[in-house]
Amino acid sequence: MDELILELKNEIIETLNLEDMQPEDIDTDAPLFGEGLGLDSIDALELIVLMEKNYGIKLRDASKGKEIFKSVRVMADYIEKNRTK
Amino acid sequence: MTRNSFYIKSTAQISIQQPLCEDWMENPIWYDSNYVRSLEPDYKQYIPPMEARRMTRIMKRSLTTSNVAIKKSGLVLPDAIITGTGWGCMDNTEQFLEILCNEGEQLLKPTLFIQSTHNTISSHIAINTCNNGYNITYSHRCVSFDMALFDAYLQYKFGKIDSALVGSHDEVTPTSFVLLKKMGLVGCDDEICGEASVSTVLSSTPSDAHSAVAAIRIIYKPSVSEIHSTVNQLLADAEMCTEDISAVMVGISGNKTTDNLYYDIVDNCFRDKTILHYKHVFGECFSASAFGFYAADCCLKHGYIPDFLYVDKSQGMIGTPKTILLINHSDGKTFSFILLRSV
Structure with a gap:
C-alpha cells in the first residue's frame, strides 16, 4: 500500500504540474480538494483520466469522485480494490 | 469631443530581447540562429505558482505582459480586452493532438482541451483581471495585432469604449517552426523566427501618455x-x-x-x-x-x-x-x- 501511495503522489505531482512539490509535501490523509492540497474541478477531471489511463478504472458515476478523491490514502485504497492493470 | 487620438498609456513585451524592459534600445541581443525562443522573466514574481501550474508559456507571457501594462497604465479595469494571435496556444494544441492520436481518441486531458483554443488567451486575461468587459480575439495571421488594434480604435472612435487592453501573442514551438518554415512563412533566407507577447493599454485621456x-x-x-x-x-x-x-x-x-x-x-x-x-x-x-x-x-x-x-x-x-x-x-x-x- 505504501508503495502505491508514493507512486500515486508522484503521478499527481506530474499530472497536475505541482512543480515545486515533493511526494513528502503531500499529506497522505489530508483532503485533496478545498483546504488540503487546494485542487479544483479541472484537477478532478485530470485525476479521473489518470485513474483510467494508469489503473484501468473507469469512473462512470462522477459523483463518486467526491468520496474517492477524499485523500491520497482513500484514493490508493480504491485503486487497489478496483484496478484492472 | 473628437476621438481621433487613442492615447498609449503603457506597453509591455516578452520577446527574444530582455523581457519587460526597454534595454533593447541601448543593448539589443543579436542572434545567429534563425529560430529563437522568448527570454522568460521570473514568472513567480507575477503569477502565484498554484495558478501558473496549468499555464503554458504563451499563457504566462500574455498574462504577465497584460498585468504589467495594466499596472503601468494606472487603469485598473480597461473597458475592453482585445487580443490578436495567429495560432493561439500551439503548445497545448500540439500536446492535445498527440494524445488524440496516441490514445485512440480516448483519455484526453481536459486542461489541454480547454486551453487549446485561440480565444484561451483573451478569456484567461479577463478571468485573471476580473474584467467582464468586451472581450474578443482576432486570428488573422500576420495582421492579427493590427485587426485587434483596429477594433479597439473603431470602438473608441465611435464612443463605445474609453480604454482598452490590446495585445498580440504567439508562441512558436519546435514542431510549428518546422511546419512554418516548410510553408515559407518564417525562418527563410536571413530571417529570424522569434516569439511575441506584446500588451498595450490605450485610453481617451492623454495624461502620462507619450x-x-x-x-x-x-x-x-x-x-x-x-x-x-x-x-x-x-x-x-x-x-x-x-x-x-x-x-x-x-x-x-x-x-x-x-x-x-x-x-x-x-x-x-x-x-x-x-x-x-x-x-x-x-x-x-x-x-x-x-x-x-x-x-x-x-x-x-x-x-x-x-x-x-x-x-x-x-x-x-x-x-x-x-x-x-x-x-x-x-x-x-x-x-x-x-x-x-x-x-
Whole structure:
C-alpha cells in the first residue's frame, strides 16, 4: 500500500504540474480538494483520466469522485480494490 | 469631443530581447540562429505558482505582459480586452493532438482541451483581471495585432469604449517552426523566427501618455494607387500631411519574398522618407507587427531612434521623431497602415 501511495503522489505531482512539490509535501490523509492540497474541478477531471489511463478504472458515476478523491490514502485504497492493470 | 487620438498609456513585451524592459534600445541581443525562443522573466514574481501550474508559456507571457501594462497604465479595469494571435496556444494544441492520436481518441486531458483554443488567451486575461468587459480575439495571421488594434480604435472612435487592453501573442514551438518554415512563412533566407507577447493599454485621456494612435486603415489586395490613396486618407483622418511623417516603419525581416513587397511600397510611395525596421531585432512570427507598434512607441516616448532600426543610415538620421507610420502586410494580401504620433 505504501508503495502505491508514493507512486500515486508522484503521478499527481506530474499530472497536475505541482512543480515545486515533493511526494513528502503531500499529506497522505489530508483532503485533496478545498483546504488540503487546494485542487479544483479541472484537477478532478485530470485525476479521473489518470485513474483510467494508469489503473484501468473507469469512473462512470462522477459523483463518486467526491468520496474517492477524499485523500491520497482513500484514493490508493480504491485503486487497489478496483484496478484492472 | 473628437476621438481621433487613442492615447498609449503603457506597453509591455516578452520577446527574444530582455523581457519587460526597454534595454533593447541601448543593448539589443543579436542572434545567429534563425529560430529563437522568448527570454522568460521570473514568472513567480507575477503569477502565484498554484495558478501558473496549468499555464503554458504563451499563457504566462500574455498574462504577465497584460498585468504589467495594466499596472503601468494606472487603469485598473480597461473597458475592453482585445487580443490578436495567429495560432493561439500551439503548445497545448500540439500536446492535445498527440494524445488524440496516441490514445485512440480516448483519455484526453481536459486542461489541454480547454486551453487549446485561440480565444484561451483573451478569456484567461479577463478571468485573471476580473474584467467582464468586451472581450474578443482576432486570428488573422500576420495582421492579427493590427485587426485587434483596429477594433479597439473603431470602438473608441465611435464612443463605445474609453480604454482598452490590446495585445498580440504567439508562441512558436519546435514542431510549428518546422511546419512554418516548410510553408515559407518564417525562418527563410536571413530571417529570424522569434516569439511575441506584446500588451498595450490605450485610453481617451492623454495624461502620462507619450504617444497616441492617430489613425488606422486596413485594405485588401491594394494596387499602388490604392496604397497612395489609403495613405492620403489616413493622413486626412489624422489631420496631417505627408511632410508630417518623421519615418516609415516596415516589416522587413530578411525573407526576400515578403520583403520585396515592402521595398515596392517604399519605392513607389515613400522614396524620400526615412525607413525603419524592427524584425531583425524581435524576429518574425504571426504577432510580430505588434513589435513594430511597440518599437515605434518606444522611439516616440524616448525621443530618439536607435541607429540599428534604420534600414539605410546613409539616407540620414532624424532627430526627435514626431510621427511614425507603420506598414504591415499578411501574405501580400492584407495591408495595414497605422499612424502613431507623439503627444
